[in-house]
Amino acid sequence: MSLNVSNLTVHHGAICAVSQVSIAVPTGKLAAIIGANGAGKTTLLRTLSGLKTPTNGSIMWKGEKIAGIKPEALVRRGISHVSEGKSVIPELTVRENLELGAIWRRNAKESKESIDQVVSIFPRLGERLQQRADTLSGGERQMLAIGRAIMSKPQLLLLDEPSLGLAPLVIEQIFQTIRDLTTSMNLTVLLVEQNAMGALKIADLGIVLNLGKVVAMNHAQVLIDDPAVRAAYLGY
Amino acid sequence: MQKILETFLIGLSTGSIYALMSIALVLVWRSTRVVNFAQAGQAMLSTYIGFEIATRTEIFWLGLLFAIAAGALLGAGVDYFFMRVLFKHAVSGPAAVVAPVIATLGLLGLIRSIVGLIWGGEFKSIKAPASTDGFTIGEKTIPFSPLNLLIIVTVFVILISLAIIFQRTNLGLSLRASAYAPEIAQLAGIKTARTRTIGWAIAGGVGGVAGMLVTSSNFLSPYSLDLLLVFGFIAAVIGGLESMVGSVVGALILGIALTFILNYVGTSLVFIGGFVVLIVVLLVKPDGIMAKGRARRA
Numbered sequence: 001m002s003l004n005v006s007n008l009t010v011h012h013g014a015i016c017a018v019s020q021v022s023i024a025v026p027t028g029k030l031a032a033i034i035g036a037n038g039a040g041k042t043t044l045l046r047t048l049s050g051l052k053t054p055t056n057g058s059i060m061w062k063g064e065k066i067a068g069i070k071p072e073a074l075v076r077r078g079i080s081h082v083s084e085g086k087s088v089i090p091e092l093t094v095r096e097n098l099e100l101g102a103i104w105r106r107n108a109k110e111s112k113e114s115i116d117q118v119v120s121i122f123p124r125l126g127e128r129l130q131q132r133a134d135t136l137s138g139g140e141r142q143m144l145a146i147g148r149a150i151m152s153k154p155q156l157l158l159l160d161e162p163s164l165g166l167a168p169l170v171i172e173q174i175f176q177t178i179r180d181l182t183t184s185m186n187l188t189v190l191l192v193e194q195n196a197m198g199a200l201k202i203a204d205l206g207i208v209l210n211l212g213k214v215v216a217m218n219h220a221q222v223l224i225d226d227p228a229v230r231a232a233y234l235g236y
Numbered sequence: 237m238q239k240i241l242e243t244f245l246i247g248l249s250t251g252s253i254y255a256l257m258s259i260a261l262v263l264v265w266r267s268t269r270v271v272n273f274a275q276a277g278q279a280m281l282s283t284y285i286g287f288e289i290a291t292r293t294e295i296f297w298l299g300l301l302f303a304i305a306a307g308a309l310l311g312a313g314v315d316y317f318f319m320r321v322l323f324k325h326a327v328s329g330p331a332a333v334v335a336p337v338i339a340t341l342g343l344l345g346l347i348r349s350i351v352g353l354i355w356g357g358e359f360k361s362i363k364a365p366a367s368t369d370g371f372t373i374g375e376k377t378i379p380f381s382p383l384n385l386l387i388i389v390t391v392f393v394i395l396i397s398l399a400i401i402f403q404r405t406n407l408g409l410s411l412r413a414s415a416y417a418p419e420i421a422q423l424a425g426i427k428t429a430r431t432r433t434i435g436w437a438i439a440g441g442v443g444g445v446a447g448m449l450v451t452s453s454n455f456l457s458p459y460s461l462d463l464l465l466v467f468g469f470i471a472a473v474i475g476g477l478e479s480m481v482g483s484v485v486g487a488l489i490l491g492i493a494l495t496f497i498l499n500y501v502g503t504s505l506v507f508i509g510g511f512v513v514l515i516v517v518l519l520v521k522p523d524g525i526m527a528k529g530r531a532r533r534a
Contacts, residue, residue, distance in 0.1 A: 049423065083420070091416050101415050104425030
């Protein structure tokens with residue numbers, strides 16, 4: 001298991017957002033985290049990337065305890081987080097947004113190689129390198145956000161609702177890319193999604209959160225076939 | 237016609253100094269969301285240090301270097317010892333918004349008192365690095381002097397250096413990213429707190445240059461840079477408070493406008509003129525002249 005979370009509890013002030021969550025994701029697997037609004041999905045991701053400090057519990061990443069370590073340090077240990085809502089900086093150009101992802105490596109040559117790699121994954125970004133990010137469409141922004149995360153050469157990729165506000169066709173493309181990247185780069189991926197069906201279809205594992213607790217965790221296909229999960233989260 | 241050109245050139249020289257003060261304020265505002273009133277004090281103390289060096293060595297440029305270094309240290313110090321502590325204690329609510337601004341006002345008073353204790357309240361002057369007598373063209377001497385020209389050139393060099401730092405280096409990218417989107421910057425691995433302190437240092441250094449340049453054609457006292465702060469702030473607002481380019485454009489417009497008022501209307505209206513320019517801009521383009529009519533943050 002490359003990521004091992006046990007008994008994790010996180011508070012927002014007095015409110016308990018994540019309660020005694022235990023999950024384990026093996027290297028190279030894609031785990032979809034689904035659940036209603038306020039289930040604690042985003043808080044869980046923000047705690048894993050270091051943006052939030054847990055009240056209790058432990059997070060093990062590649063055999064080391066990482067709970068409470070700051071995001072800028074966790075990036076250096078291979079954890080990349082694409083936060084909710086197309087996490088790009090609109091005032092910067094596409095190229096600058098990408099360069100940002102590799103900035104901590106302080107290696108201009110590697111950074112250029114990584115840009116070439118991202119452009120080969122998302123050719124649309126290649127045509128727009130000099131444009132400001134706020135001229136991009138919603139789908140392109142999401143590609144840029146994922147591209148920026150890839151620039152940091154991650155081993156653990158945390159994606160928060162990449163499908164938010166995108167057209168169905170674009171969502172399909174983004175999901176397919178996430179699936180391909182997981183396999184080709186041997187990434188461990190946590191994908192938080194409202195679009196439960198789309199996420200489970202590409203995932204290896206499914207985790208269902210409700211009111212801060214894990215209510216189901218199994219192979220994605222098992223969850224898709226589970227009548228209770230279907231009724232509650234897949235809408236049919 | 238000739239008087240118009242002369243007024244324009246002197247306005248350019250005046251405005252270019254406002255531009256430096258304006259940039260100092262914008263840099264701090266966009267990284268920290270604080271209008272740094274202490275900037276007048278920081279620049280003033282830096283200028284006193286520059287004044288000491290320039291007077292003792294009789295080398296203006298050495299004084300300028302020390303003023304930059306002192307300004308940078310002061311700026312970094314204000315962020316490190318005051319802002320960081322303040323933000324740790326006042327995390328949210330009205331206190332978090334107001335406390336830092338009040339703190340900068342307090343600092344301004346504090347620096348003033350310290351300067352008064354060390355150097356006294358009397359006017360000092362720095363020997364200008366170039367002649368303040370106007371250029372002579374043919375038979376006529378115009379008010380535009382070699383010092384004015386030198387000021388424009390110096391500011392130009394500093395603006396170009398800043399542009400290179402901000403647009404072409406990793407440090408510049410870190411500074412911009414941390415200012416625009418601290419969380420994304422942090423997720424990208426940037427040490428945002430340290431980057432912000434560096435931003436304050438750059439602002440402080442630029443403020444030091446502004447102080448030295450103003451003082452080269454004027455007197456230095458614990459209050460002599462207050463007007464520069466006011467005009468620098470007006471220029472920053474004209475430029476939209478966020479944009480360095482906007483603040484430079486705003487400062488040049490303001491400098492030229494005020495010099496025209498000075499030459500064609502009279503001294504008494506210059507100060508009021510500054511505020512009239514501000515009010516007109518706020519009424520016509522409240523987000524500043526660089527705004528393109530859309531919200532900056534989603």
